[in-house]
Amino acid sequence: MRFWGMFRFTIGETIRRGVLIFYFCVATCFLIFFSLGVGQSAENPGVITIFGSEFAHESMPGLNVAEFMLIQLHSSSVFWIVLFGIFGVAGLIPNMLEKGTIDLFLSKPLTRTELLLARSLGAATGIAVNLVYFFAGIWLIFGLKAGVWHWGFLSSVIYVVYAFACLFSIVAVAGLFTRSAGFSILIAFSFVLISWLLELRESLLFLISDNPVYHWILDAFYYITPQFNAMLSNSSRVIGSNPLSLSPPQFTFMPYIYSFFSASLLYGLALWYFSRRDY
Amino acid sequence: MEAIQTADLTKHYRTGLLNKKNINALEKVSLSVEQGSIFGLLGPNGAGKTTFVKLLLSIAFPTSGTASVLGYPIGQRALKEQCGYLPESHKYPGFLTATDTLIFFGRLNGLPETALKDKAKYLLELVGLKDWADVKTKKFSKGMLQRLGLAQALVNDPKLLFLDEPTDGVDPVGRKEIRDILVNLKNAGTTIFLNSHLLSEIEMICDNVAILKKGCVVRTGSIADLTTQKLIYNIQLSAQIPEDTKVNLSHKHFSLEFKDTNLAATLNDKSELNSIIDTLRADGIGIEGVTQQKMSLEDYFIQLMKEENRQ
Numbered sequence: 107m108r109f110w111g112m113f114r115f116t117i118g119e120t121i122r123r124g125v126l127i128f129y130f131c132v133a134t135c136f137l138i139f140f141s142l143g144v145g146q147s148a149e150n151p152g153v154i155t156i157f158g159s160e161f162a163h164e165s166m167p168g169l170n171v172a173e174f175m176l177i178q179l180h181s182s183s184v185f186w187i188v189l190f191g192i193f194g195v196a197g198l199i200p201n202m203l204e205k206g207t208i209d210l211f212l213s214k215p216l217t218r219t220e221l222l223l224a225r226s227l228g229a230a231t232g233i234a235v236n237l238v239y240f241f242a243g244i245w246l247i248f249g250l251k252a253g254v255w256h257w258g259f260l261s262s263v264i265y266v267v268y269a270f271a272c273l274f275s276i277v278a279v280a281g282l283f284t285r286s287a288g289f290s291i292l293i294a295f296s297f298v299l300i301s302w303l304l305e306l307r308e309s310l311l312f313l314i315s316d317n318p319v320y321h322w323i324l325d326a327f328y329y330i331t332p333q334f335n336a337m338l339s340n341s342s343r344v345i346g347s348n349p350l351s352l353s354p355p356q357f358t359f360m361p362y363i364y365s366f367f368s369a370s371l372l373y374g375l376a377l378w379y380f381s382r383r384d385y
Numbered sequence: 386m387e388a389i390q391t392a393d394l395t396k397h398y399r400t401g402l403l404n405k406k407n408i409n410a411l412e413k414v415s416l417s418v419e420q421g422s423i424f425g426l427l428g429p430n431g432a433g434k435t436t437f438v439k440l441l442l443s444i445a446f447p448t449s450g451t452a453s454v455l456g457y458p459i460g461q462r463a464l465k466e467q468c469g470y471l472p473e474s475h476k477y478p479g480f481l482t483a484t485d486t487l488i489f490f491g492r493l494n495g496l497p498e499t500a501l502k503d504k505a506k507y508l509l510e511l512v513g514l515k516d517w518a519d520v521k522t523k524k525f526s527k528g529m530l531q532r533l534g535l536a537q538a539l540v541n542d543p544k545l546l547f548l549d550e551p552t553d554g555v556d557p558v559g560r561k562e563i564r565d566i567l568v569n570l571k572n573a574g575t576t577i578f579l580n581s582h583l584l585s586e587i588e589m590i591c592d593n594v595a596i597l598k599k600g601c602v603v604r605t606g607s608i609a610d611l612t613t614q615k616l617i618y619n620i621q622l623s624a625q626i627p628e629d630t631k632v633n634l635s636h637k638h639f640s641l642e643f644k645d646t647n648l649a650a651t652l653n654d655k656s657e658l659n660s661i662i663d664t665l666r667a668d669g670i671g672i673e674g675v676t677q678q679k680m681s682l683e684d685y686f687i688q689l690m691k692e693e694n695r696q
């Protein structure tokens with residue numbers, strides 16, 4: 107009851123933030139664009155049309171056009187979603203810690219653990235609502251207008267939301283320690299960048315030096331921090347393998363499992379710090 | 386049972402990342418507050434009044450000492466369920482209306498969903514915000530937010546109400562309304578713990594007070610006890626007092642004020658008055674009249690702070 111009260115409030119707060127309202131408008135424009143553009147050929151049922159012209163690849167007869175489009179759509183929209191998502195949720199913890207707000211919240215019969223968890227879960231759900239709006243919209247458009255009901259595309263949302271919940275552990279720790287939305291955003295973006303670099307460590311960072319200690323440190327860092335980038339790229343593989351690459355990487359659960367532990371550790375750190383601070 | 390009982394409650398804040406500084410916000414504070422009374426905690430800025438309440442509600446943690454509230458040791462959920470708190474600075478999510486704000490805080494208190502709407506309506510009427518029930522709180526003035534804050538503190542029908550500067554920013558009529566609400570609550574059995582600088586208000590409604598200075602309790606007692614401890618007399622004289630007599634009197638009593646043919650004396654008991662009169666008469670000064678003046682809490686407070694500073 108108390109927990110859900112705070113949870114519901116946080117979702118409301120996420121949805122009403124300016125950035126996410128902007129996201130909502132942009133997403134709506136895209137949905138309108140797709141609902142006008144995507145269709146099914148009248149002569150050849152099952153063939154997708156884009157603004158009336160049939161979309162088929164003569165050079166690749168076996169290509170699943172709809173799936174190909176969905177994969178492209180997914181991987182290109184995820185970047186923007188990350189951008190909006192971080193801006194949308196980074197302020198949640200610092201806002202809660204403001205003088206006058208935290209006094210009120212802590213005076214209520216809600217433990218600090220419940221408070222922080224409700225906040226984090228609310229943030230993830232707020233993002234989920236925004237993601238589902240866009241993804242389910244696209245899914246419906248492809249289903250209703252082109253007859254393609256691609257469940258893999260719809261389920262990929264779950265993986266993106268999960269990745270976000272893990273990223274929020276960083277935002278929560280940053281917010282608790284710095285108490286500033288600006289710093290939290292900065293730290294979250296730095297982390298996304300670092301996670302991307304660590305993902306490429308074998309083909310990029312390892313080239314800088316052959317020192318095994320250096321390699322070991324990078325490896326260690328890769329495994330103890332949430333593998334945000336790996337989780338996002340894996341999420342598009344749920345839809346199908348990209349037909350354009352010759353040896354497409356297969357979907358793997360590993361980054362989700364590793365990140366579960368590292369995010370838990372970060373949430374643990376956040377809870378420990380939050381539960382003993384004076385406000 | 387006492388509503389609040391503390392023993393040697395101490396709080397030292399540590400601030401600064403590099404050069405650590407210790408701020409002694411509270412120093413061995415032992416207080417007890419009777420159930421069903423209105424208790425006022427007074428003291429200059431930075432005395433530790435807010436800190437005291439924060440410790441009781443686990444918003445900050447004590448360095449040492451113990452405290453219990455409504456029979457529960459601090460930190461327990463059951464304690465917070467039965468308390469209401471209006472912090473000195475309080476912010477409400479601007480995107481909620483007054484009604485939704487109260488519903489939200491009602492939920493945080495664990496109230497049943499069905500009761501929330503009626504409760505919000507009742508409380509907004511009580512604090513005089515009936516016409517603003519459906520307006521977003523970002524459009525509220527300071528005094529209106531203060532009224533909303535009081536409603537928020539009352540949402541769970543608390544047995545013990547902590548109010549930190551409840552009438553700050555409220556207009557005179559509103560202040561009277563708030564005082565009436567508090568007195569009604571007291572009559573219904575609620576214990577009220579009040580932090581305030583407005584001594585005239587404290588004097589009107591509090592049963593007992595404690596005075597804090599630099600984290601230490603310097604006085605406790607009922608208002609009557611404190612304000613009748615000292616007597617103020619105005620003595621009208623037939624002529625101006627010669628300098629010699631002034632010096633004579635000042636040796637014995639330091640809290641005298643001379644003004645033309647008037648002498649104002651703040652004394653500890655009646656015998657001092659007689660000795661002053663004896664001295665005046667012996668020097669041949671006629672006395673036209675003596676009036677006793679009631680000491681206000683403010684007079685007492687200022688006097689006490691002067692004495693404390695002198696020490």
Ligand SMILES: Nc1ncnc2c1ncn2[C@@H]1O[C@H](COP(=O)(O)OP(=O)(O)OP(=O)(O)O)[C@@H](O)[C@H]1O
Nearest residue numbers: 385398400408410429430431432433434435436437
């Ligand atoms: N979070 C904190 N961190 C460090 N020091 C603090 C903190 N909160 C309060 N203090 C210090 O503790 C002392 C007591 O502060 P407190 O807010 O309790 O005073 P107060 O009696 O409520 O004053 P006022 O009348 O101005 O409201 C002050 O010296 C203040 O600087």
Ligand SMILES: [Mg+2]
Nearest residue numbers: 434435473549
């Ligand atoms: Mg204060």
